[in-house]
Amino acid sequence: MISEREAAKYPFLKGAVSLVETLSLKVDDLADPSYSRVLDRGEQRVSEAILEGIVSASLGDALTEMLSFPVAVMFVTVVGDRFLDRRYALAEAVRVYELLKGESETRIARMAREEFGWNLRLIRRELDGQIYRFELHFTDYLRNAASFHEDKWKLVNRVMRDGYVLLTRVEAARLIQVEVEDLIRKRVSKHGRIALPDAVQERVDRVAKLFEEHRARIGGEELPSEVVSDAFPPCIRHAFEGLMSGRRASHMERFALTSFLVNAGMDLDRIVQLFVSVTDFDEQLTRYQIEHIAGLRGSRTRYTPPTCATMRTHGVCYNPDRLCKRIKHPLTYYRIKIRDFKKKGEGRPAE
Amino acid sequence: MAEQGWGSVPYVAEQFRRFYASRAERVKAPPEIKQREFGFLSFGGRSMFRHIAFDDVNQLRSHLAENTPAHAYYSAAYYSAPEAEMEYKGWLGADLVFDIDADHIDTPCKADHDRWRCRACGEEGTGRAPERCPSCGKAAFEEETWLCDRCLEAAKYEAQKLLDILIQDFGFSPGELEVNFSGNRGYHVHVRSPHVRGLGQLARREIVDYIMGIGIKPEYQGLSSRMRGGPPSLLEDGWRGRSVKALYDYINDATPDAIKALKLGRATTANLLEHRDKILRLLMERHPSSIVRYVDPKALERLMEAAVKEQASAIDTVVTTDVHRLIRLPNTLHGKTGWLAQTVAIDDLEDYDPLASAIAFTDGTERVYVRRAPRFRIGDETYGPFEEERVELPLAAALFLLCKKAARVER
Ligand code: SF4
Ligand SMILES: [Zn+2]
Numbered sequence: 003m004i005s006e007r008e009a010a011k012y013p014f015l016k017g018a019v020s021l022v023e024t025l026s027l028k029v030d031d032l033a034d035p036s037y038s039r040v041l042d043r044g045e046q047r048v049s050e051a052i053l054e055g056i057v058s059a060s061l062g063d064a065l066t067e068m069l070s071f072p073v074a075v076m077f078v079t080v081v082g083d084r085f086l087d088r089r090y091a092l093a094e095a096v097r098v099y100e101l102l103k104g105e106s107e108t109r110i111a112r113m114a115r116e117e118f119g120w121n122l123r124l125i126r127r128e129l130d131g132q133i134y135r136f137e138l139h140f141t142d143y144l145r146n147a148a149s150f151h152e153d154k155w156k157l158v159n160r161v162m163r164d165g166y167v168l169l170t171r172v173e174a175a176r177l178i179q180v181e182v183e184d185l186i187r188k189r190v191s192k193h194g195r196i197a198l199p200d201a202v203q204e205r206v207d208r209v210a211k212l213f214e215e216h217r218a219r220i221g222g223e224e225l226p227s228e229v230v231s232d233a234f235p236p237c238i239r240h241a242f243e244g245l246m247s248g249r250r251a252s253h254m255e256r257f258a259l260t261s262f263l264v265n266a267g268m269d270l271d272r273i274v275q276l277f278v279s280v281t282d283f284d285e286q287l288t289r290y291q292i293e294h295i296a297g298l299r300g301s302r303t304r305y306t307p308p309t310c311a312t313m314r315t316h317g318v319c320y321n322p323d324r325l326c327k328r329i330k331h332p333l334t335y336y337r338i339k340i341r342d343f344k345k346k347g348e349g350r351p352a353e
Numbered sequence: 354m355a356e357q358g359w360g361s362v363p364y365v366a367e368q369f370r371r372f373y374a375s376r377a378e379r380v381k382a383p384p385e386i387k388q389r390e391f392g393f394l395s396f397g398g399r400s401m402f403r404h405i406a407f408d409d410v411n412q413l414r415s416h417l418a419e420n421t422p423a424h425a426y427y428s429a430a431y432y433s434a435p436e437a438e439m440e441y442k443g444w445l446g447a448d449l450v451f452d453i454d455a456d457h458i459d460t461p462c463k464a465d466h467d468r469w470r471c472r473a474c475g476e477e478g479t480g481r482a483p484e485r486c487p488s489c490g491k492a493a494f495e496e497e498t499w500l501c502d503r504c505l506e507a508a509k510y511e512a513q514k515l516l517d518i519l520i521q522d523f524g525f526s527p528g529e530l531e532v533n534f535s536g537n538r539g540y541h542v543h544v545r546s547p548h549v550r551g552l553g554q555l556a557r558r559e560i561v562d563y564i565m566g567i568g569i570k571p572e573y574q575g576l577s578s579r580m581r582g583g584p585p586s587l588l589e590d591g592w593r594g595r596s597v598k599a600l601y602d603y604i605n606d607a608t609p610d611a612i613k614a615l616k617l618g619r620a621t622t623a624n625l626l627e628h629r630d631k632i633l634r635l636l637m638e639r640h641p642s643s644i645v646r647y648v649d650p651k652a653l654e655r656l657m658e659a660a661v662k663e664q665a666s667a668i669d670t671v672v673t674t675d676v677h678r679l680i681r682l683p684n685t686l687h688g689k690t691g692w693l694a695q696t697v698a699i700d701d702l703e704d705y706d707p708l709a710s711a712i713a714f715t716d717g718t719e720r721v722y723v724r725r726a727p728r729f730r731i732g733d734e735t736y737g738p739f740e741e742e743r744v745e746l747p748l749a750a751a752l753f754l755l756c757k758k759a760a761r762v763e764r
C-alpha cells in the first residue's frame with residue numbers, strides 16, 4: 003500500500019486506486035457536506051483542465067487531493083464528450099509530468115516499470131553535453147513517442163543500440179506523461195449516465211457549461227459545410243491539382259486526397275465526378291472505393307487522412323510551408339486556415 | 354496486347370499443378386498457422402481468394418495441390434478468427450515485415466529491359482513509365498518489367514543493409530529474422546519477436562523512417578555548433594555513426610558538379626570545394642560538430658539528406674506500415690516468373706543466386722514462340738534476346754517467358 007501523500011501526487015497508480023477502494027465510497031455519500039471540499043477540488047480539476055490545460059498540483063491536503071481525482075473522472079465521464087475526455091486526460095498528464103521532473107531517477111524508473119511495464123535500464127552516459135540516465139527498449143519508446151511531432155523524438159534522431167534508446171531524465175518523464183494520458187483517457191471514455199444526488203449533478207452541469215463556453219477557443223469546432231479549397235494544405239493542393247491535370251498518382255496520394263475531401267465534407271457524388279472526369283477510372287469502382295473510405299461500406303469506419311508524418315514517410319508531403327511547421331495533420335492545417343479566413347473576414351472563395 | 358493466347362495459361366497451370374502434386378510437401382507452415390489468413394490468386398482470375406484459414410500444414414498442402422494457385426500469400430498478422438471478414442477477424446498482432454523490390458530501386462538496367470506503352474495513344478518507350486504520357490498526357494500504361502542480375506544484386510544489397518540495421522540497431526537476433534527471395538524482383542524480411550507483434554501503425558512508420566533515414570537531422574547526430582566537441586563519431590553505432598560516415602563518403606565521392614547541383618549556397622559550396630580534404634580530415638579525427646563552420650545548418654541538412662540515402666535501405670514504405678498485409682508464402686511458385694519464393698539462410702545471403710537456386714522446373718524442354726524478350730540468365734545459361742521467333746528452351750526458361758506473357762507454346 004502506498005502513502006496517502008504518494009497517492010495524492012499520483013492518484014492513477016494502482017496502489018492509489020486500491021487505497022481509494024478501501025474507503026468504499028458511494029455516489030450518494032458525496033452529497034454529505036463533509037465531502038464538499040473533495041467535490042470542490044474535483045470540480046476545480048476539470049475546470050483547470052478546460053481553462054488552463056493543466057491541473058495544478060496542490061498537495062496541501064493529501065486525502066482531499068487523492069479523493070478528488072476519482073470524483074473529477076466521474077464528472078468528465080458523465081459529461082460524456084470525447085473532446086473533453088482528451089482535454090482532461092492531457093491536463094492531468096501534464097500535471098504528472100511537472101511532478102515527475104522533480105523526482106529521482108529511481109522513482110521514475112519504478113513507476114515506469116511497475117505501472118507501465120517498461121523495459122528500462124538505469125545508466126549514465128554523457129554525450130554532446132547531455133546526460134542520459136536511461137536506456138529504454140525501442141518498442142516501449144515508440145508506443146509513446148511515435149505520435150510526437152518534434153524532430154528530436156524521431157527514432158532516427160535518437161541514439162539507439164541493440165534495441166535500446168537513450169533517454170534523459172526529463173525525456174523519460176515526458177514519455178510517462180503519454181502513458182498517463184492514455185490511462186486516464188481510457189478511464190474517462192467509458193461514458194454513461196449515473197443518477198447523481200442534486201448537489202453533485204449541479205457541479206456536473208457547471209462543468210459541462212464551462213466546457214461548452216470554451217469549446218470553440220480550445221479547438222473542438224466542427225468544419226464548415228462547404229469545402230474551401232483555398233485552405234488546402236500544400237500536399238492536398240498538389241494531389242488535387244495533379245488529379246485535375248491527369249498526373250499519375252500513387253495509391254497513397256489518392257487515398258490521402260480522397261479521405262481528406264471526405265473529411266473536409268465534400269459531397270461524395272462530387273468526389274466521384276472529380277475522379278471519373280479527369281481519369282479513365284471506372285465509375286462503379288471509384289464510387290465503391292470512395293464509399294469505403296467514407297465509411298459507408300465495409301468496416302463502417304470513416305477513414306481519416308494520414309498524419310503529416312505518415313505523408314512524409316510515403317513521400318507525399320509536398321512542399322510544406324510555414325504553417326506546416328506547427329501542425330501534425332493536414333486537417334489541422336485546413337482548420338487553422340479556415341479560422342484565419344474567418345478572422346480576416348475574407349469571403350469564402352467559391353469552390 | 355489484346356492477342357489471345359500469350360502466356361499459354363492452361364499450359365502453365367498444368368505445369369504448376371504437376372509441381373504441387375509432387376512437391377507440395379516441401380511447403381512449410383508459417384509459425385502459428387492457425388492464426389494466419391491465407392490468400393490465393395488463381396490462373397486467369399482477377400480477384401484474390403482470401404480469408405482462408407488452415408488448421409495445419411497438411412490442409413495447406415492439399416489446398417495447394419488441389420487448387421494450383423498462381424500466387425500464394427499469408428498474413429503477417431495473427432488473428433483470432435482469420436477466416437472472418439476483416440472487421441471480425443480479431444487482430445492479435447503482426448510480424449514486422451519488409452519488402453525490398455527492385456521495382457523501387459533506380460537501377461540503370463531498367464532502361465535496357467523495361468518498356469511501357471500508353472493505353473490511350475499507343476506511345477511507347479523504354480525504362481519506367483513516365484508520370485504522364487509525353488504525347489497525349491494521359492496516365493494509364495501497360496508496363497513490361499523484366500529483371501537481370503543487376504536488379505537482383507541491387508535488391509540483395511538493400512536487404513543486407515536492412516539486416517545490418519535490424520541486428521545492430523534494433524538488437525534483433527538472427528534467429529528472429531527470416532529472409533525470403535520473393536520469386537521475382539526482390540526479398541522479404543520477416544521479424545518474428547514478441548516485442549514487435551503489438552506495434553501499431555505509427556510505431557511501424559517510425560521504424561520505416563529509421564531504416565530509410567527519413568527525417569534525419571544533423572543536430573541530433575552531433576553536428577551542431579552548440580556541441581562542445583568530443584571524440585569522432587564516425588565509428589559509433591546507429592545513425593550517429595552511420596550518418597557521419599555517409600557524409601564522409603558523400604563528400605569524398607561527389608564530383609564538383611554534384612556538389613553544385615545540391616544548391617547549398619555560395620559560401621558552403623565554395624568551402625566544400627576548396628576545403629574538402631580539411632573537412633574530411635575533421636570528420637575522421639574530430640567530433641563532427643567541428644565541420645559546422647564550413648557548412649551552414651540549412652545546407653548541412655540538405656547534404657545529410659542526400660548522403661544518407663546510400664546508407665539507408667530502400668524498403669517499400671506501405672508494406673511495413675500495413676498491419677493486415679498478405680505476404681508471399683515461401684516455397685510456393687511465383688506466377689509471374691515460374692520461380693520459387695524461398696527462404697535464404699542469413700549466412701548464405703551473400704552468395705545466394707536466385708537465378709540458380711529458385712528454379713523450380715529442372716527437367717525437359719519446350720518449344721515456344723517468343724514475341725519479344727531481353728537477354729536473361731537461368732543457372733549458368735543465358736538466353737535471348739528474342740524477337741518474333743520460335744525456340745526450343747529448357748522448361749524453366751520457357752515457363753519464365755510464358756509467365757511473363759512474352760511467349761506462347763508452339764504445338
Ligand atoms: S506538413 Fe502536413 S499538411 Fe503540410 S504539406 Fe506536409 S503533409 Fe501536408
Ligand atoms: Zn498517350
Ligand SMILES: [Zn+2]
Pocket residue numbers: 460462463466499500501502503504505
Ligand atoms: Zn535489371
